[in-house]
Amino acid sequence: MAVLNATNLHKFYQLGEFQIKALNGVDFEVEAGAFVAIMGPSGSGKSTLLHLLGGLDVATDGDVMLTGQAFSELPDHQMTLTRRRNIGFVFQFFNLLPTLTAEENIQLPILIDGGKPEVFQSRVDQLIDLVGLNDRRDHKPDQLSGGEQQRVAIARALVTQPAILLADEPTGNLDTKTGKVIMSLLRRSCDELGQTIIVVTHDPRAAAYADRVVFLRDGKEQETLKFKELKDLSERIRKIMGIMEKMEI
Template sequence: MRLDSGIAVEVLDLVKVYGEGPTAVRALDGVSTGFPTGEFTAIMGASGSGKSTLLHILGGLDKPTSGRVIVGGQDLSGLSDRKLTLMRRERMGFVFQFFNLIPTLSAEENILLPALIAGERASKYEGRLSELLDLVGLEGRRTHRPDELSGGEQQRVAIARALLRNPDIVLADEPTGNLDSRTGGEILSLLRESASRYRQTTIMVTHDARAAGTADRVIFLADGRIVSEARGLSPDEILERIKTLESAGQG
């Protein structure tokens, strides 16, 4: 089910604090922004800037100390653990730096895993599976196990798995971090094509200016705050923006 047009995900004054007292770490410090339906957004920032924390809270994998996350008009803080799990299962797809494939399963079995966990029959997804295998270019590798696939092929399987149930929102955490430049470029093109074809709201955390350059919009985080954002930036312009922020003490 597609989310209504407009803002797919909205965050309001998000704060995340780890620990207590003098050793407490403020990972997010009053983040507010929106992610329009069908838009591809990259989140950039130095290590410790809060970008992965933000992504995990957007996906309901972590809870904020305060603030709100609204997905399709629903405030995640008002959902029970069961309903939050269903929200993630029905509306979200996750792609991580580490592929998290089951080593004893074939490529197609790994792709079908979310449906099987949800108690659905694999036969229901026969057409969707073929569509995704074609999209990620693995039709001829569908019976191969992860140890028989390259790193790029494993990430393609992970992307197809994230897309199986046609999620409204795709959350990607450093999806090219373990890949060489050429393979990483292919994965970025795949994410971009998927976002366009299925009109998914795609939110990607990355430290790579080339990766961020594929996005419609780039949000820059520093010390848990949004310090800048822009649309239509090239990789060179992104690098220049990062240098400017670093020189201003915000990198």
């Protein structure tokens, strides 16, 4: 069954007399344990789509279903709980709390939800281990490199065992080598934890880690690449770049 199901998604912005069609009819389905990348030119609606899928913004038309629950039918407080418990977010600029240590940042979503850290500490430890930050757990964000901060952000996003992890340009602020580390980590979360993941990226080297790449243009799906049989990363990158060239991205 699909974990996430978006149908006929539209998002229009009214700027004075102009209407901007950021999303213009997107259907999108993600199966449990899948890893999907979204690509497209700047302004094609990638972030808008991710925000709608994460319930951070409301669609003009169409609906999103997460684990069988339609967002349009959730009252605001239920949507807040769904976002808190069922959706993990990773952003380009890490968004960690500067006064908290790495470990405290990772514990935060549990505390906000009224959970006891003692009860969840094994999960926190497992994730600190997964992201390889055992010797950095007491460091504050400004004592960590960009890549380490993003690893903390990934662990924080995973700590509630969300139905879906959404990442908007997670490697956008990192060098190529660190970007690879972050993408391999997301790949491992998918393979080892069965985590369902959607990543927005403009980088073909990052998108190659996904099982499927969806290309948007003008707020619509233009093309999809499926990598089921194709394991080789550089082959995948070549295919992605072929489509990017065709779409003039």
